[in-house]
Amino acid sequence: MDLNSLVQSSIADTTGSLAPFAPELILCISIMGLLLIRLLPFGDRIDAGYLAAAAAAVALYFGGPWSSFVSPSAEPAELFGGMIVYDSFTVGIRALLLAFTILFVIFTKFSGMPGKEDATDFYCLILGAILGMCLMVSANHLLMVFLAVEMASVPSYVLAGVLRGNRLGSEAALKYSIYGAGAAGVMLYGISLLAGLTNTAHLPSIATQLSVIVPELSRPEQMVLMLATLMIMVGLAFKLSAVPFHFWCPDIFEGATAEIGAFLSIASKAAALALLVRVSLGVGVLGPDRITAADIPRPQIESSEESDDPNIAGRRTENSNATDVGLFAVADEVHSHAGDSSDPASSDSATTGLPLAPVRNFIGVLIAILATVTCTFGNLAAYGQTNIKRLFAYSTIAHAGYMMMPVPAALSLAAAHPESARDAVSAIVIYIAIYMFMNLSGFAVIAFLRNTLGTGEIADFAGLIRKAPMLVICFALIMFSLVGLPPLAGFVGKFALFASLADGYQLTGETHLIVLLVVGGINTAISLFYYLRVVKVMTIEPESELLSTHDTNVIGYVPLAFVVVTTVPIALWIVNWNQLAGWSSEAAQQLFG
């Protein structure tokens, strides 16, 4: 293969990849537009917020699951030579992120958080972070994982300190960035170890490589593999604010404004969770196209780099489009036993991924432990909080724990029961979607109260119900939804999540799944206490001094309307969550064979 054809093919691949990548491109263009528009004479008068919302809306229009523009085929595809994977999961989570961006911008408009001066910078950073998160969701290569995480993190560091002259905010930003840099370094180390061990950084190829080498690994090599997994997990755990990498979270949430709290707790967490799913399934499960590899005839092209292992035939994958041979040659090696291609039955036994079982088990137990500790610690630490933002910080930590729970279930189920594994991932998607509304309106209430009362101390909200009954009713609904009490939407999420654990346990008999289920259940009961305390202060206790100077309807009617509008879905979702369930299971559709 000469240079010319190589260039030709990579150009073809790149141009072919552009269409599904449109939402990200739109975000890029609008970031530049936002920055440049200030140079124009009338630029000052254009509101950056509306531009950002419009950009997100356009990106959503082109990137949503309904758009024929980006989903020409039902098959998952790898873009840009395998750097990015484009499948239903990408589309689903990306649509959630973009929808959240729109809601978030509207929220900031009501709360008036970025002043006119800062507006452009603020929304540029938001869009930049969202762009990074979109890449996190679709990352298919360890380098991309790292780049995307950094791309999402760096704007977040700035956002944490975006309020000038706010000492707490600056401190928070510094803490956040130092922590982030540390975690990123560790993660990068882990990535290089893993890449070194498997000779590739392309996730599906790592899986196929591992399935070959794991049975033959020597003890030190096993240690290296475990260490690499652990280190990568550190980076992900940092983004998820999982215990013990959560220390930044309460400080940032207290120091930064409530708006940033909402952004970090929802968008950042959703993307990190999606990335966790991607990485753990990418490493632990042979990709769906590989599972059917034996049945589908496809052109065989010699890899430029011959492997010594006779078991590894250099073989093209279906959707890497014969373009990236030189670039990611190793990436194309597909695990395929010599006799398998003619014998579907024996390939079936290969598809159950037996050699990968220890890897899956290790990752699954690791995540299960993380989830257990995170959830329990978050809930227990929230007890003592007196500041509502800190309380919410610990609440998001606990929720990260809950949201991680279906991942071990999906890992255990992936090989033998792909349908149930899909349900497990779709439980995560359901939870994210519902969590988005819960936390957004929760932080909205906090931000609006801060605007009028200038405080975030829970004690100052005492007796609020006598002044603003509607607001308190909404806030109480949000809090109970966060506990997961029916008939509120939070219950739907928790139910789906626990259901995946129960299903996983019954099908596989893995003890750590039942432990997770019990831990999740008990944590639900524990968490009631601190959420309820806030509601109790607002409803049962006598009015605080601070409030007595305020009129009724403390926060004004327009913000109240926003809170009500975002709370209505929480209260009524249970009436019909058919769409949500169907849509989320569609999103998880292509992750498993």
Next chain:
Amino acid sequence: MSLIVFLPAFAALILAFFPKNTDANVFRYGTLAATLAVLVAAIVAFFFPGGLHFDASQAQLQNVELFSWISSEAFTIDYFMGIDGISFPLIVLTAGVSVLSMMAAWSITKQVKGFCILFLLLETGMLGVFLALDFFLFYIFWEVMLLPMYFLIGVWGGPRKEYAAIKFFLYTLFGSVLMLIAILMLYFSSDLNTLDEQTILSTHVVKTVIAGDGSLSAAEGAMESLRARGYTGTVGDKKVHTFNIMALAAMGQNGSGLFDTELLLGWKLQHWAFLLLFIGFAIKVPSVPVHTWLPDAHVEAPTPISMILAGILLKMGGYGILRICYPICPEAGYDFRWFVCTVGVISMVYGAFAALAQKDFKRLVAYSSVSHMGYVVLGLGVWSVGTSQGYNWEYWDMGIKGAMFQMIAHGVSSAGMFFMVGVVYDRVHHRNLEEFGGLYGKMPVYSGLAFAIFFAGLGLPGLCGFIGEVFVVLSVWNFSYLLAIISAAVVILTAGYILWALQRVYLGAEYKGPHEEALTPINSRELLVGSVIVFFAILFGIMPSLVLRYMDATIDHQAQTLTRVIQTIDENRAAAALDSSAESFDGMPTTTADQVNVRHPLNGIALTKPAPKMSAQNN
């Protein structure tokens, strides 16, 4: 029927739109009208022919409402409601006690609007629990009650209201989380394919139409949509899950071994499920040792809420055990019979002794509830017991009926007792038993009513408390002489604390406490509530058949079916024990009962069942 359930919620919605400064009486009368409407609707709809008529002679579900609610790939959830002989008496009780307690709620003067709205939401939740037959729906109604109850205790309660309210909430939530785990485990091991088409119809898994001769047939297209989900009628690889409580019960009873998978500690799934569900329900009942929320909640709650708590909420525990635990997990219920009965007896004894020791009038009544509800647990637990004389379902039947009657009777008498305490508390604002006395002289009518109600609670023959206790004690006699003697002896303790309390409060020469001037005779509203309760206490006491006739058919049917199931289980176990002893005698110890010939419990057909095994999955 949905109309009855959601009528209170609808009324609450309307009340929510009235401005806050509306006259409190508007809210009160509005709420009262709504609760009355529910009662009238329940009585008219179910007693009189036409429309939603309830036919007491039939054992099956009636007036079924079934709609598909959620049908995603992972879950199939129906909106499924219906009544039978178990739920019907409880529905009428709920509607009745709600009316009475709303009439008692005139003493609430603070934030009447909020109180009325929450009260109506609570009623919707309570009615829903008794009517819902889809496990998911049941769970939702079960939890829906918690929030209004928390606020009703927390806002309108006594001095330690916050502590009491959160304790109530935490206990119940803990129990219901355990219940949720059990629900999910049962759901994912259920398989509609083990049920034949006739059972599918009779358990209302699909929408049915009733033909003129009373036979059921599937509604148009209903069977087809079930087949589309993978139903074939023969057990295959793909399981078709369901939340339908009736269908789950049929699976638990048909010997398909669906719930026999071995889980942790080598217990079968149904043992775990039974235990988790039982703990959840026992917290609600409440049984010792998970009863401690009850005295606090009762003491701190305002009078009408105490009436609801004691009169209705506690019954949900018993209802859950009867409706869910035993039918779905009969074998586990059978194995845990001593456990359940012991819990019941301990509750009875402990509650009675604790009541003897109380100084607070309301606390005494609260502990008497613990004691009385112990009879319910015992009566239900006796159910799963075979006797030395063979398998006679009639003894068990009597236990269940005793428990059910006890629930109704306790609903009447305990609501009455709390009301009586509330009347005097409204006047003198204390409940210290040591500081009463001589009320008989100052409030003769009230005291007369109170005597009648407390005697009903005591279990005096001729009043409603007697029948349930006698039924339970008689049926226990066949199970264990010891437990029967203890439970009969508790009646003496009960008489002790009630008579002693009556003596300290109503008799004696003079009133010893503060606010003597406030002891005025009761007003007509209080008189009405009190006399209605007394009327029913006497009516049920002399004509128990009024209540029993509605539950006879259903409970007889359930007891007979489960007796056969237990009998089969016993026979299979005996056969297996015989097999294994024979094999170990031959020196082949390990490969025991892998293929045991078992008889189908319901029709006696022999079928070959592989021994329960964890689905092996080694990666």
